Amino acid sequence: MEQIDSTVIATALPAIATDIGTRPVALKLALTAYLVSLAIFIPISGWMADRIGSRNIFRIAIGVFILGSLSCAISSSLGQFVGARFLQGMGGAMMTPVARLILVRTTPKDRLVDAMALLTIPALIGPFLGPPLGGFITTYFSWHWIFLINLPIGLAGILLAGIFVPDMRSEDRKPIDRTGFAFAALAASGVIFGLSVISLPALPPLYGIAAVLAGLVAALLYIRHALAAPAPLLDLSLFAIRSYRSSVLGMSLFRVGSGAVPFLMPLLLQLVFGYTPFQSGLITFMGAVGALMVKFVAPAILRRTGFRGALSVTAVVGGALIAIAGFFTETTPVPVILFTLLVGGIFRSLFFTAGNALIFADIDSARAAPATATTSVLQQVSIALGVALGGAILELSTGADGIVTQTSFLIAFLTIGGLSIAAAIPFLLLPKSTGAAVSGHRKYLHVGRDDGNTRPGPAVATSSGRDAPNDDQSRSS
Numbered sequence: 001m002e003q004i005d006s007t008v009i010a011t012a013l014p015a016i017a018t019d020i021g022t023r024p025v026a027l028k029l030a031l032t033a034y035l036v037s038l039a040i041f042i043p044i045s046g047w048m049a050d051r052i053g054s055r056n057i058f059r060i061a062i063g064v065f066i067l068g069s070l071s072c073a074i075s076s077s078l079g080q081f082v083g084a085r086f087l088q089g090m091g092g093a094m095m096t097p098v099a100r101l102i103l104v105r106t107t108p109k110d111r112l113v114d115a116m117a118l119l120t121i122p123a124l125i126g127p128f129l130g131p132p133l134g135g136f137i138t139t140y141f142s143w144h145w146i147f148l149i150n151l152p153i154g155l156a157g158i159l160l161a162g163i164f165v166p167d168m169r170s171e172d173r174k175p176i177d178r179t180g181f182a183f184a185a186l187a188a189s190g191v192i193f194g195l196s197v198i199s200l201p202a203l204p205p206l207y208g209i210a211a212v213l214a215g216l217v218a219a220l221l222y223i224r225h226a227l228a229a230p231a232p233l234l235d236l237s238l239f240a241i242r243s244y245r246s247s248v249l250g251m252s253l254f255r256v257g258s259g260a261v262p263f264l265m266p267l268l269l270q271l272v273f274g275y276t277p278f279q280s281g282l283i284t285f286m287g288a289v290g291a292l293m294v295k296f297v298a299p300a301i302l303r304r305t306g307f308r309g310a311l312s313v314t315a316v317v318g319g320a321l322i323a324i325a326g327f328f329t330e331t332t333p334v335p336v337i338l339f340t341l342l343v344g345g346i347f348r349s350l351f352f353t354a355g356n357a358l359i360f361a362d363i364d365s366a367r368a369a370p371a372t373a374t375t376s377v378l379q380q381v382s383i384a385l386g387v388a389l390g391g392a393i394l395e396l397s398t399g400a401d402g403i404v405t406q407t408s409f410l411i412a413f414l415t416i417g418g419l420s421i422a423a424a425i426p427f428l429l430l431p432k433s434t435g436a437a438v439s440g441h442r443k444y445l446h447v448g449r450d451d452g453n454t455r456p457g458p459a460v461a462t463s464s465g466r467d468a469p470n471d472d473q474s475r476s477s
Contacts, residue, residue: 001153002065002092003126006034007288008134008146010262011281014270015143022078024267025404028391031263032196033082035384037089039188042376043233045097047176055167058098062157065091069150096123097376102168104360104368112438113302113357117295120353127288131266135281180233183222188381190215195388200395234377235370243307243362243434248375250426251355252382254315257322257420258348259383260390260412261287265325265341267394268409273330286338290345298353307361307438308430310354315424318347323417326410351423361438390416 009016009030017024048057068088075081100119107115137145190211198208226232239245262284269280302310321344328337363371390412397408 001062001126001150001157002095003123004130004133004153005069005088005126005147005150007127007130007262007285008137011131011134011266011277011284012138012143012146013263013266015138015277016081019143020075020077020081024271025391025394025398026078026200027081028263028387029078029082029193029196030085031387032192032384034085034089034092035380035387036189036192037086038093038380039192039377039384040185041090041093042097042380043184043373044176044181045094045376046101046370046373048094049098049101050169053167053169054098054102055161055165057094058165059158059161061091061094061098062154062161063091064088065095066151066154067091069147069154073144073147097372100376101368101372102166104372105168106166109361109438112360113299113353116357117298117353120295120349120356128285128292131281131283131285131288132278133281135276135278139276139278175231177229177231177233180222180225180229183218183225184233184377186218187215187222188377190218192381192384192388195385195392198392234374235367236374238363238367238371238374241362243358243430244371246426246430246434247355247359248378250311250315250423251352251359252378252423253426254318254348254351254355254420254423255379255382256386256389257319257416257418257423259386260416261322261325263387264390264394264409264412264416267404268325268328271404272406272409283334283337284341286341287345287348290342290347291349294346294349295353298350301350302354302357306432306436307354307358307434308427308432311351311358311427312424314347314351314354315427316421318344318351319417319420319423321347321417322420323414326413326417329406357438358434361434386416386419 013027014024016030017027045057045061065088068084068086068091071084071087072081075084103115103119104112134146137143137149190213192215194208194211194213194215196208197211198205200208222234223236226234226236239248265284266277266280269275269283270277275283305313321340324340325344328340359375360368360371393412393415394404394408397411398404
């Protein structure tokens with residue numbers, strides 16, 4: 001339900017903008033409002049799950065999401081729509097993180113890659129169905145129904161969650177960090193909303209600049225608070241773990257780029273190429289097809305290449321394919337566009353599957369909850385930054401007549417593609433043995449735990465029957 005909603009709205013942006021009397025690019029506020037809400041409320045999802053039970057909070061979250069969907073459907077202005085999306089985000093903030101927390105707490109580390117791959121397969125149904133379904137509904141019915149369809153899905157989810165979701169609670173219930181919550185909320189909302197409105201013609205740029213500065217100040221205050229607090233909302237000490245630090249940095253950079261693609265591509269196809277929402281959806285869903293294909297082979301690829309090889313290669317290739325999309329024109333053959341999106345989806349999916357597993361490679365079960373919260377917040381913030389950046393480039397390069405041109409999209413795709421390619425750098429600096437106990441990379445199966453970093457172990461037999469040298473002596477696999 002959540003994934004369908006996220007992909008559906010991108011396809012329907014031009015139609016929604018026309019109906020509520022605003023510009024399609026201005027609706028980036030609706031996308032970022034949802035992501036900001038996720039970033040604000042995700043950190044307390046684990047605390048709430050421990051307090052009132054994972055099953056209870058999961059069902060409440062679905063109910064809030066249903067109310068937000070209904071509010072979106074009846075919105076008649078930009079302000080109402082943005083507020084409704086924020087309400088949706090409050091519900092979404094409690095769903096996926098709680099599910100991931102349950103998975104991490106109940107899955108052995110040597111099966112975590114397989115579990116993460118299986119967890120994402122149902123979620124991929126949303127991006128797979130979302131674009132064509134949303135395009136069909138928007139073209140032949142009304143965009144309102146893309147939100148109303150969440151109601152029966154959500155009600156079924158509440159019922160099934162009561163049957164199948166375990167009611168897990170932590171015995172170590174720490175008090176909520178209220179000061180940290182306030183600083184983190186101000187930081188996320190200030191930076192993201194500031195970047196989103198800084199390029200809007202309806203507001204002076206000073207408003208956006210002031211919001212960004214306020215957000216940065218709040219972020220610095222949070223860092224100072226978190227370093228001294230006994231139980232901070234977002235545990236910054238996790239960044240002392242090298243595999244976690246590199247994973248978060250690399251994945252955040254990549255998400256800034258890839259997070260803007262679902263926003264930019266439907267606008268390019270509809271505003272520049274003149275496609276209908278349905279035609280646009282039939283094209284953009286190819287990325288989800290590629291993502292679904294790779295989930296079944298991701299564990300085997302990681303066992304062969306290890307985390308460092310897989311993540312660095314997929315970041316470069318995935319980022320390059322994002323940049324290539326900027327060169328699409330009205331005369332570009334549709335099969336070429338479809339193939340580019342398909343291959344891009346394959347590489348991006350492999351990147352995120354590997355990165356999500358590496359994040360928890362050196363995290364013990366006691367720190368699973370803070371790691372989940374911190375990772376999820378940074379994930380939503382980086383995606384929102386990508387949408388805000390992509391939208392700002394389109395706004396700043398739009399002519400006086402308000403028409404978005406092909407050149408505007410070229411600049412946007414080249415920028416976000418470059419950021420995605422830069423995500424390879426943190427992974428290239430990792431040892432080849434990083435996360436071997438999780439990936440099953442056959443050259444490095446021993447993991448050291450004394451400093452939180454993976455270390456190469458004794459030589460082990462390779463498939464050729466010879467002994468593999470240690471990390472300092474071997475070449476890249």
